[in-house]
Amino acid sequence: MYDNSNNYSIWALFFGLLLIFSNSVQAASVYASSAVVYEEGWVGNGRIVIYGPSGAGPSTTGYTSSLVPGLAASGYGEGLYGALHASAFSGAMTLGGTTEARGQGSAGWIDQLTISSPTLTGSAFARASFSLAGGLSALSGIGDVGAMGNSTVSAIIRINGGTVFSTSGQIVSRNGVITTNDMQRGQALNGAYQSDPVTGLTGVFSFDIPFVFGTPFQMNADLNAFTQALASATGDVASAYSNFGSSGYWGGISGVHLANGTELSGYTLSSQSGFNWNNASAPVPVPAAVWLFGSGLLGLIGVTRRKAA
Numbered sequence: 332m333y334d335n336s337n338n339y340s341i342w343a344l345f346f347g348l349l350l351i352f353s354n355s356v357q358a359a360s361v362y363a364s365s366a367v368v369y370e371e372g373w374v375g376n377g378r379i380v381i382y383g384p385s386g387a388g389p390s391t392t393g394y395t396s397s398l399v400p401g402l403a404a405s406g407y408g409e410g411l412y413g414a415l416h417a418s419a420f421s422g423a424m425t426l427g428g429t430t431e432a433r434g435q436g437s438a439g440w441i442d443q444l445t446i447s448s449p450t451l452t453g454s455a456f457a458r459a460s461f462s463l464a465g466g467l468s469a470l471s472g473i474g475d476v477g478a479m480g481n482s483t484v485s486a487i488i489r490i491n492g493g494t495v496f497s498t499s500g501q502i503v504s505r506n507g508v509i510t511t512n513d514m515q516r517g518q519a520l521n522g523a524y525q526s527d528p529v530t531g532l533t534g535v536f537s538f539d540i541p542f543v544f545g546t547p548f549q550m551n552a553d554l555n556a557f558t559q560a561l562a563s564a565t566g567d568v569a570s571a572y573s574n575f576g577s578s579g580y581w582g583g584i585s586g587v588h589l590a591n592g593t594e595l596s597g598y599t600l601s602s603q604s605g606f607n608w609n610n611a612s613a614p615v616p617v618p619a620a621v622w623l624f625g626s627g628l629l630g631l632i633g634v635t636r637r638k639a640a
Contacts, residue, residue, distance in 0.1 A: 359604035363390040363438040365406035371399050372428035372562075383408075390436070401568065402430050404558070407576055410438035412604055413612030415486070415554035415579035418465075422570040423560035429477075431561045438579070439553035443603040446587065447545050450597060455589055456521060456539040460582030460611075461488060461552075464533045465575030467500055473507030477563030480504040480571035484532065486579060488552040495519040496538040497526060504569070521590050535582055544598070550608075554579045583611035 365383030383392030383406060393405035401424030409416040419434035446457060469480035485499040496518055503511035517526030518538045542548050556573035587595045600609050 359442045359602070361387055361410035361412060361438075361440045363388065363408035363410045363436075365390040365392045365408050365437070366435045367392055367394050367404035367406055368431070368433040369394055369396065369402060369404055370429065370431045371396055371402060372425055372430035378431075390438075393434075394432075399426070399430055400424060402432055404432035404434040404560075406434040406436040406556075408436040408438040408554075408556075410440055411612075412440050412442065412606040413581035413608070414614075415439065415552060416576050417484075417554045417556040417579070418572070418574045418576035419482075419556040419558040420570075420572045420574075421480075421558040421560035423478075423562040424568045425562035425565060427565050429561070429563040431559070433557070433559045435555070435557050436573075436576075437553060437555045439551060441549065441551040442606065442608075443547050443549050444542075444600060444608060445545065445547045445602075446542050446598055446600050448595075448598040451544050451595060454541065454543050455587050455595060456541055457584050457587050458537060459540055459584050459608075460535055460537045461486070461496055462535040462578070462580045462582055463498060463575065464578035465573075467502045467532070467571075467573050469502040469504040469509070469571045470569065471504040471507055472566075472568040475506050475562070475564065475567040475569075477561070478504075478506055478567040478569040479559070479561040480569040481559040481561075482571040482573045483557045484555065484573045484575055486552070486554045488538070488550065490540050490542075490550055491548050493519075493541075494524055495540055496536065498529075498532055498536070500532045502571075504571075533578075537582075537585075540584075547603075552581075577614070580612045580614055581608065584609050 364385035367381050370378040383390040389409040391407045396402035403422045405420045407418045415438040417436040417438050419436050421432040421434045423430050423432050467482040469482045471478035471480050481503045483501040488496040498516045500514040514529050516529045520539050558571040558573050560569040
């Protein structure tokens with residue numbers, strides 16, 4: 332009747348690979364991408380993919396169907412050193428046949444850092460933090476026999492390819508019932524990374540960065556938002572949003588310590604980009620493609636009201 336909700340990961344991986352391939356040179360850089368997928372079902376013109384711009388700078392794309400009321404999708408991503416923004420929206424309604432909309436927004440940064448000291452050598456850990464704010468929502472019509480809303484988000488920070496922080500969430504609504512509400516968070520402390528279920532996605536989270544004094548290391552971070560709305564029986568209504576368009580901020584480095592907890596001083600930090608990773612990034616208002624979210628949501632509300640009437 333409808334796609335397996337787990338197939339969102341295939342699309343997220345696909346778009347993520349496009350984002351990575353657009354930045355094949357692993358030097359200091361920021362990047363973003365966006366995409367939407369839609370299928371107008373009863374119109375019979377198949378599944379269509381629209382890619383937004385990728386690379387440095389904001390990436391925004393969207394689609395609102397003129398043939399199927401309530402069918403809309405949008406994606407938004409913007410990457411800055413120390414700040415990541417990503418949002419997505421999908422809405423679907425069908426008058427017959429299967430309609431579907433998917434939205435995706437991604438953002439990330441890559442930088443090379445070096446922590447040096449005239450007197451300190453060997454391995455140590457830098458205590459850093461990252462904050463996330465936003466929300467997920469998935470809705471489907473009560474009693475609809477083929478409606479699904481699927482909303483996801485993931486944020487990951489890696490050091491030399493190894494994960495030191497991650498958070499992810501997925502909410503799936505089928506036929507008016509939440510069938511999946513899964514949230515996970517992973518944090519590395521003193522070299523040990525562990526991921527566990529959590530009850531919320533947002534907040535300020537600390538983790539440890541492993542390094543060797545005087546040896547450069549690569550840090551990359553990405554934030555991905557994905558949504559899917561599916562309607563496969565006449566009159567079905569579904570929507571989803573993953574709204575993290577003004578969130579995902581580097582919280583700075585609060586100190587350096589050994590594995591036994593001994594605090595160290597007398598070190599300096601430099602980066603290839605010139606960004607000072609010792610300092611926290613200051614949140615600034617971001618106009619995260621509000622018009623795309625609004626147009627799709629208003630269209631879906633109008634359809635829902637007509638259906639109820």
